[in-house]
Amino acid sequence: MAGGRRHTLRDIAATLNLSVNTVSRALSGKDGMGEQTRALVLAEAERVGYVPNSMARSLVTGSAMTFGLVITNPSNPFYAQLISSIELRARTYDYSLLLTVTEESAENETRAAESLLRSSVSGAMVVPVQASADPWRRLSTVGVPTVLLNRDLPDLGYRFVGTDNELGGYRATAHAIARGARSIVVLEEDLPITTIADRIAGFRRAMAEAGLATAHGSVMRVPTRRIEQAAQPWQPQQAYEMARRLLRRARLPDAVVVGNDYFALGLYRALEEHGLRAPDDMMVIGFGDHPFSAFLSPPLTTVRLPAEEIGTIAVDLLLEEIAGVRSARPLKQLIAPALVERDSTRRIPGTSVVPPGHRTSVE
Structure with missing residues (x-):
């Protein structure tokens, strides 16, 4: 996966030689801030792809110990099995799941990607709608490790596991x-x-x-x-x-x-x-x-x-991405039904x- 770690308020503050409080006030639109300073902060935030972190724990540790999981249709028994498998495997490593459903809608998918960015998840597992790769491209640019499930987006070069x-x-x-x-x-x-x-x-x-x-x-x-x-x-x-x-x-x-x-x-x-x-x-x-x-x-x-196998492998792949580890696993894995x-x-x-x-x- 391309991209580095997620940028924080501290990174922006250090780059501009400002306090974290000043950067936070500029990004939140608070009064009592010089327009030139505000403009500098906003420009730097845009440059590094900064996303506001809404989770208090993440402000301190940079990790929410939460995986984002995006699926298309929860009424599909395959996805019910997949969710169960992922949750079981993630729990083994003390991670919880943040589940979002797109209902096969490109508009909902864009909202799901933005929601994951705001929630500061440790990583994401995504079944894409396949209307466009753009919603998930941004996760990489801001340093959110992402694994694709069941449907691939080859242009992104993300790790993928699904059914053959x-x-x-x-x-x-x-x-x-x-x-x-x-x-x-x-x-x-x-x-x-x-x-x-x-x-x-x-x-x-x-x-x-x-x-x-x-x-x-x-x-x-x-x-x-x-x-x-x-x-x-x-x-x-x-x-x-x-x-x-x-x-x-x-x-x-x-x-x-x-x-x-x-x-x-x-x-x-x-x-x-x-x-x-x-x-x-x-x-x-x-x-x-x-x-x-x-x-x-x-x-x-x-x-x-093979829903259970795909879910287990997906969690392991995401953990490797988070740790920056490249195992012998192939970039793309297809599991035989x-x-x-x-x-x-x-x-x-x-x-x-x-x-x-x-x-x-x-x-």
């Missing part, structure tokens, strides 16, 4: 192919983020390697989390509507890979209304392995995401087995 979503999309698709599917549709949400793009890329790679065509309409985008201003839980209703459109096609696909397990709820309902059922009429593979997935009828084959096989993709007799190296757990 391309591999997840590949494994889900390859699993369906291994069980006899030759036509496959992906039902994905419509947000312009790398996690989704990577899963679709994995789908296309698996199809290409099997010599199968990805026809027009093989990727259907579900309009999600744009119904209201705030980010909503994934919408089974919207996936249900898309599935009804899919089931009106003259030829149905052999399998559908859905971008999250909530979409499978909508797809299951649409199948039932048409007198169809997985896996006999159409195999279904989910993404996320949410708690309800094993209790659907049939139980859902899905891709399990695992396919959990259940009845929604029960193998068709006479088809091939799972390809070598295709990691699967059976429940």
